[in-house]
Amino acid sequence: MENKRGSFGNRFGVIAAVAGSAVGLGNIWRFPYIAGENGGAAFILLYLLISIVIAIPVMFAEFSIGRHCRKNVLGSFRAMNKGKGWHAVGYLSVLTVMVVLSFYCVISGWTLDFIKESLLNNFAGKDVVQHTAEFNGFVDSLNPVWWSLGFLLLNCVILSLGVDKGIERCSKVFMPLLFVMLLGLAVNSLFLPGAGEALGFLFKPDLSKISWEVVLQALGQSFFSMSLGMGIMITYGSYIKDSENFFNVGTTVTLANVFIAFLAGIAIFPAVFSYGIEPTSGAELVFLSLPVLFAQMPGGQIISIMFFLLLFFAAITSSFSLLEVVVAYIAEEFKVKRVWANAVAFVILGVSSTLCALSLQTGSELKVGGRTFFDFCDYTSSNCLLPIGGLLVAIFVGWVMDRNVRYNQLTNYGKVGTKFYGTYVFLIKYLIPLSIVLLFISLNV
Numbered sequence: 001m002e003n004k005r006g007s008f009g010n011r012f013g014v015i016a017a018v019a020g021s022a023v024g025l026g027n028i029w030r031f032p033y034i035a036g037e038n039g040g041a042a043f044i045l046l047y048l049l050i051s052i053v054i055a056i057p058v059m060f061a062e063f064s065i066g067r068h069c070r071k072n073v074l075g076s077f078r079a080m081n082k083g084k085g086w087h088a089v090g091y092l093s094v095l096t097v098m099v100v101l102s103f104y105c106v107i108s109g110w111t112l113d114f115i116k117e118s119l120l121n122n123f124a125g126k127d128v129v130q131h132t133a134e135f136n137g138f139v140d141s142l143n144p145v146w147w148s149l150g151f152l153l154l155n156c157v158i159l160s161l162g163v164d165k166g167i168e169r170c171s172k173v174f175m176p177l178l179f180v181m182l183l184g185l186a187v188n189s190l191f192l193p194g195a196g197e198a199l200g201f202l203f204k205p206d207l208s209k210i211s212w213e214v215v216l217q218a219l220g221q222s223f224f225s226m227s228l229g230m231g232i233m234i235t236y237g238s239y240i241k242d243s244e245n246f247f248n249v250g251t252t253v254t255l256a257n258v259f260i261a262f263l264a265g266i267a268i269f270p271a272v273f274s275y276g277i278e279p280t281s282g283a284e285l286v287f288l289s290l291p292v293l294f295a296q297m298p299g300g301q302i303i304s305i306m307f308f309l310l311l312f313f314a315a316i317t318s319s320f321s322l323l324e325v326v327v328a329y330i331a332e333e334f335k336v337k338r339v340w341a342n343a344v345a346f347v348i349l350g351v352s353s354t355l356c357a358l359s360l361q362t363g364s365e366l367k368v369g370g371r372t373f374f375d376f377c378d379y380t381s382s383n384c385l386l387p388i389g390g391l392l393v394a395i396f397v398g399w400v401m402d403r404n405v406r407y408n409q410l411t412n413y414g415k416v417g418t419k420f421y422g423t424y425v426f427l428i429k430y431l432i433p434l435s436i437v438l439l440f441i442s443l444n445v
């Protein structure tokens with residue numbers, strides 16, 4: 001099986017696939033609420049800086065491991081034969097994926113409920129107070145549990161049938177559609193009364209708001225949004241042709257990803273400020289602000305149906321790529337059929353996502369270290385597990401990987417980007433590992 005690996009066709013194919021994994025709830029749901037909680041513009045500035053200086057080089061690092069080995073995460077580290085310790089990175093990835101999926105399924109489940117509500121036209125005529133009350137009622141009911149289990153089951157069924165071209169084709173159609181809708185919504189939001197305040201909040205940085213915690217959150221959001229730090233891009237790198245240029249792919253995807261997150265911010269914050277929602281209101285931010293906005297727009301019902309449908313597609317194309325890591329691991333390491341691997345994954349993730357959903361209910365005791373179990377999974381994966389994964393990859397490529405292999409992978413055997421190579425090595429060897437380590441130290445002293 002190993003010698004008949006597929007590869008991405010042309011450059012558009014690579015960019016679409018990488019962007020398909022990257023663009024998800026992270027951009028549209030997570031980015032606005034994390035930016036809102038961390039003071040807006042100052043956070044966004046850091047996020048941009050970190051995406052360029054840290055995330056892009058880590059993405060190249062993951063690509064080069066994958067393309068050199070042409071194997072999955074575990075297989076790649078094994079093939080490099082640099083000692084058993086590095087296999088741990090593979091296990092860490094599987095663990096991280098499970099933590100991410102636990103809360104990802106809950107939010108994806110919410111999108112399903114919001115599709116249903118829009119179909120029934122239940123947002124119509126509601127103001128922010130009524131809508132918030134209804135939303136809280138929804139979170140306190142058992143419905144989020146059923147929706148997230150349904151979403152998980154859908155993932156498992158499709159994955160056990162084998163992810164065929166259908167999903168890829170769907171995402172190629174739905175992703176551009178989502179983009180166009182987001183653009184439309186952003187333009188529409190610019191005409192809301194709160195637009196000025198919102199733009200100031202988003203783009204006028206108040207540097208006094210920057211703390212180590214904010215830096216960590218920016219790093220975590222950047223990794224989460226670009227699907228880094230857990231080997232997804234190692235797998236994708238293994239499908240990239242030798243002639244393809246990492247620099248082009250990486251920068252295009254990063255810019256597109258950041259741009260979509262900004263658009264989501266521009267679409268959401270004017271509504272937030274116009275309707276008096278707190279920008280710090282957390283994970284619910286998008287689900288509180290947009291329906292109220294839709295309710296006041298002509299043709300709002302149709303837009304609302306389409307928007308949540310597209311959000312659901314963005315979510316499911318990302319969750320497939322995540323779940324596949326778990327399923328492939330169970331199927332290959334325990335030598336069971338994919339159907340069984342899916343069943344096992346369903347049970348484990350079903351329990352953990354149910355706990356996430358229940359922990360958001362008012363008065364829930366499902367807390368870890370003062371955070372709800374949901375927030376714990378969300379926070380720890382992005383702000384701890386992904387940066388550690390990224391750190392290990394940087395150390396591996398900077399210090400352990402064969403130098404010639406690294407050079408050849410990054411420059412396509414001396415043909416492209418040789419001018420940047422020195423800077424790249426400096427970043428991946430010193431700056432990136434040191435800044436991640438220093439960040440963790442400064443947060444813990």
Ligand code: TRP
Nearest residue numbers: 022024025026027224225227318
């Ligand atoms: N990047 C996706 C998003 O923004 C989520 C995601 C997919 C992810 N694969 C990942 C996050 C790998 C971390 C690691 O929604």
